[in-house]
Amino acid sequence: MLDPSTERQPVTNSRIAMRARPTGPLQLQHFERHDEPLRDVLPDEVLVENEMLSVAAAARASMEMDTYRPQLVVGETIPSTVIGRVLRGPEDGPAVGSLVAGFAGWERYSIMRADQLRVLETPAPIEQYLSVLGQNGLTAYFGLTTVGRVAAGETVVVSGAAGGVGHLAGQIARSLGARVVGITSSDDKNTALIGRLGFDAAVNRRSSTFLDDLTRSVPSGIDVYFDNVAGPVTAGVLPRMNRHGRIVCSGATSAYQGGARGVTGFEDLALTAITRSLRLEGFLVGDFRAEWTEATSVLSAWRRSGRITSIETITTGLDSAPAALLELLDGQNLGQFGVALRA
Ligand SMILES: NC(=O)c1ccc[n+]([C@@H]2O[C@H](COP(=O)([O-])OP(=O)(O)OC[C@H]3O[C@@H](n4cnc5c(N)ncnc54)[C@H](OP(=O)(O)O)[C@@H]3O)[C@@H](O)[C@H]2O)c1
Known part of the structure; x- marks a missing residue:
């Protein structure tokens, strides 16, 4: 001091x-x-x-x-x-x-x-100022509301779902009335997502049955994909997107360790986007700085009422x-x- x-x-x-x-x-x-x-x-x-x-x-x-x-x-x-x-x-x-x-x-x-x-x-x-009342809470909030425009009754899939942004994104999507499926790399994390955080389903990206599990977990297809990781996980999600679906590009963690790139070829992405009239939008939480105070009040109220656990x-x-x-x-x-x- x-x-x-x-x-x-x-x-x-x-x-x-x-x-x-x-x-x-x-x-x-x-x-x-x-x-x-x-x-x-x-x-x-x-x-x-x-x-x-x-x-x-x-x-x-x-x-x-x-x-x-x-x-x-x-x-x-x-x-x-x-x-x-x-x-x-x-x-x-x-x-x-x-x-x-x-x-x-x-x-x-x-x-x-x-x-x-x-x-x-x-x-x-x-x-909590690092999570629900900080940049990660705001990233999840604006990604699902302004960018993803989630509506009640829709199906939302979140990758990196047990992480700092992801565990909040899933709960915010639930708060907006959506059915929520998380993708992580562990059965233990998936048990926590469903048992503690109210996710409707969760699938393990490391399982040999990942793609079948994903299909089974979204019987009505996917309306909004909140993507934290990109790469092979996203390649698996794309064919399951519904017409007029939205892909919210929050992060690309699979590319942060200098790993193999180009798993999802741009041609595949473009064809899927065209034939299904998808909207794919990247964003930075700083784009919404003018609205941070208002959004933090909403998140704070949801935290206090128990609608969100961080x-x-x-x-x-x-x-x-x-x-x-x-x-x-x-x-x-x-x-x-x-x-x-x-x-
Ligand atoms: N757009 C914005 O303004 C904004 C703001 C903040 C953060 N972000 C982005 O949000 C994402 C999440 O950030 P965070 O800090 O909360 O990290 P985090 O999700 O807490 O941690 C990263 C997670 O990514 C998953 N992962 C790691 N390597 C992977 C791979 N090769 N393939 C698939 N998944 C992999 C792991 O979860 P599993 O092993 O369980 O899958 C890991 O726990 C990051 O991409 C970050 O850049 C964006």
Whole structure:
């Protein structure tokens, strides 16, 4: 914390950076910790002491390719959402001591522009600002409402359904009155989706009977496909889409580890889209920034009323972040992964 008598800022920052660019499966050796002097805070900037960091699939993509942000450079901090307390900032910015969310990286302190921060005023457990009340909740919400335009009675399939975005997407689709089928890589996760989160059915993408199981789970076909993973899973979903169906392109996790591309040839996609009058739309949650406050109120009400259960798995300590990302990419997570910087 700032010493109020001297107003001195912390002098050392710790951060996890990319040590080497991965070109295949991610390993711990691709990361390294830096302990170094914290740079000065400029007059229009806010110094935040982070309490919680997100562990997200997109961080892996950034290590290898341009995404919503330019490809990471060796030595740069791994990008993430950060939740923390304001230590110092301009008078017209968030108050000292307030809880804020921003986009920075795996580090103890972040320096961000005041207009890039969201002040978190809804009383909720802090980890939920990474999930249902954060970017993943908003991604699921806008993907299903504005992009997917889900209507009651429709069938929605969600890939990566037990993940940070996916477990919320399935429940939001249920809240909108849809029948929901999840796709994951494990029977245990599927049991949790149905038993704890109210999914109507779930299928295992690693099963040898995946395509038959998928067909059986959607007897009326698929109206909306909320796609987090792309690749072979999506190739399996496409032939089961109904006329005038919508494919919501949220993410392409199967391509983030530098794996084989082009499993779904564009010609196949185009032919399916044409003959079934499909709409396929990609989006970034930032496209809807102007509506975040309103959507967060809706999600917050659904969370309080129990219509949505958010699941978070939190590890402790900055150094735990790389291993958590490896586990997430390996499909070992149920719900949102995050890192608490203090026990
Ligand atoms: N559009 C936006 O604005 C926006 C915002 C936030 C996130 N996203 C995207 O949303 C997606 C989910 O992000 P998240 O952080 O919540 O991650 P996550 O879903 O919690 O974790 C990734 C999951 O992807 C699945 N997966 C990994 N490798 C795969 C492969 N080769 N093929 C199929 N599935 C694979 C695994 O689940 P299973 O093994 O159980 O299948 C894994 O648990 C990401 O693609 C991310 O980029 C988009």
